[in-house]
Amino acid sequence: MRSTATDLALYRRLLRQARPYWPHLGCILALSLLAPPLALLVPLPLQIAVDSVIGSHPLPGALDALLPDAATRSPSAALFLAAGLAVVVALLVHVQALGSWLLHTYTGERLVLDFRGQLFAHVQRLSLSYHDTKGTTDSTYRIQYDAPAIQWILVNGLTSFVSPALTLVGMVYVATRIDWQLALIALGVAPVLFGLLSASRHRLRSRWYEVKEHQSSAMSVVQEALAAARVVKAFGQEQREQQRFIHHASRGMRGQVHLAFIEGGFDLLVGLTIGVATAAALLVGVLHVRSGVLTLGQLLLVMAYLTQLYGPLQTIAKKVAELQGSLAGAERAFALLDHVPDVAERPDARPVARAAGAVTFRGVSFAYDRDHPVLHDISFEVKPGTRVGIVGTTGAGKTTLVSLLTRFYDPTAGQILLDGVDLREYRLADLRNQFALMLQEPVLFSTSIAENIAYARPGAGEREIVDAARRANAHEFISRLPQGYHTQVGERGLRLSGGERQRISLARAFLRDAPILILDEPTSSVDLRTEAGILDAMERLMQDRTTLVIAHRGSTLRHCEVVMVIEGGRLAAFGPCVPTSAGDMVPAAGSEVAGRRSRYHD
Secondary structure, eight states: OOOHHHHHHHHHHHHHHHHHHHHHHHHHHHHHHHHEEEEHHHHHHHHHIIIISSSOOOOOOOHHHHSOGTTSHHHHHHHHHHHHHHHHHHHHHHHHHHHHHHHHHHHHHHHHHHHHHHHHHHHHHHHHHHHHHHHHHHHHHHHIIIIHHHHIIIHHHHHHHHHHHHHHHHHHHHHHHHHHHHEEEEEHHHHHHHHHHHHHHHHHHHHHHHHHHHHHHHHHHHHHHHTHHHHHHHOOOHHHHEEEEHHHHHHHHHHHHHHHHHHHHHHHHHHHHHHHHHHHHHHHHHHHHHHSSSSHHHHHHHHHHHHHHHHHHHHHHHHHHHHHHHHHHHHHHHHHOOOOSSOOOOOTTTSSOOOOOOEEEEEEEEEETTTTTTEEEEEEEOOOOEEEEEEHHHTTTTTHHHHHHHHHHHHHEEEEETTTTTTTGGGHHHTTTEEEEOSSSSOOOOSSSSHGGGGGTOOOOOHHHHHHHTTTTOOHHHHHSTTTTGBBGGGTTTTSSSHHHHHHHHHHHHHHOOOOOEEETTTTTSHHHHHHHHHHHHHHHHHHEEEEEOSGGGGTTTSSEEEEETTTTTEEEEEEEEEOOOEEEOOOTTTTTTSSOOEEOO
């Protein structure tokens, strides 16, 4: 249940959101107010033709006073006047309609575009923990389908209410002047309609929320199935995914049907209420005619006005009911906008141009939620330029460790320092500029190879892009492609092999030229021959950079100077790297950690 005050607050917020477009909304309102007077002018040429051309009546007083005698003294002049007036009125009507339509479209689309842009920018600022919990589909739905509510409420809803409201005021005034008692009885329907509207509004709003949740769930099934299309096809689960989609979509369909029943029931009750009010007004009116308070003509006039009075009332009630879906969407969009990022930048955050690369963890613990701690009291120090290998079983917390270093998350306890300064003291953008990342599954965008490499530094020139590709051992295979660096890689880079995608990711890291390098299983998904080329390039990339390498293959760690072992979220060992007979790289003897800080110096 949401109170009227909450709705008023929502309307005020929508108006604040639309502040840059208040002049446009004012023009839309003004154009809508021109429509009724122009509509009244449409029959005027016909009246002139019948009364002043065919008949002998003078022109309407206003025209007779405005026009020169030459345009009014003969039937022929009056005929030309009527024809010209018909063209002018038709032109004015269509110009008003065209201007209103264009202004409606421009203002509405700009409002939606700005609102979507603001939501998208905010979603990107939200912490990864939010996306891990909510998924991406819910945010996508709110940006794409809830944001347009601002257009339906402020642009379409504004003009939909103005004309009925003005008509309502006019009809009330006229009916009251003729018989105030009869008008008062007729208007007694207003409190009943308000009560019906209030009751149905709450039900409609809550139902719209449910429908939007179900539609978002159905979208998530589509997104998951298409993203994993190869797995779905490999296991022959197309039918299962279709049934999953139908299950979620059918819940939204049932919600829509329920909404139709609620709106239909509301319309029925409104019609019945107005019918009862009309009958009551007729009864009282006939009694007034019999008692001499009203003439029969006055009664007919009042009843005609009451019919026109109830029309706007019905329109307003129906528009308010229809508006609940848009209000639910606007509230969902604002709820996303109000979500505070877990990783926030301090107002007085300090800049950093290029870090030296000294990394320190002091008693760092982390949990995605209180019941599932991931890291426990991790402490170590690494000097600039050190190459650190990170090993441990799957789920031990290795990736979480480096995610904390880039401030994708903040530790729940302890401190992480870069060059002796807590990460939370730095500007976020400056901090993340200090890192270059290579992931186990390289992330490419559906654009050209050159643009994917330049993603690390959008202002890079062609020569710099090619140089980065050469250093990553990627130039040779790129040059063999029909369109070279302009080759489109397809969605998620799936037109390229795993090794080719990894080398483009490596070229991106070269172009980034950051002082700290994070490699998360960079060669686990490639063959040994491809791995050799990647490792050769990685050796060049690691030069004079602090490097953290997460790996299971001993070959990936061969260039590391230090190895840390993570077990069960704890730092089990940390020390100089020595090879084993099996080819693995392990900390030297005596590097085990037992409640003390680990330290490595060059």
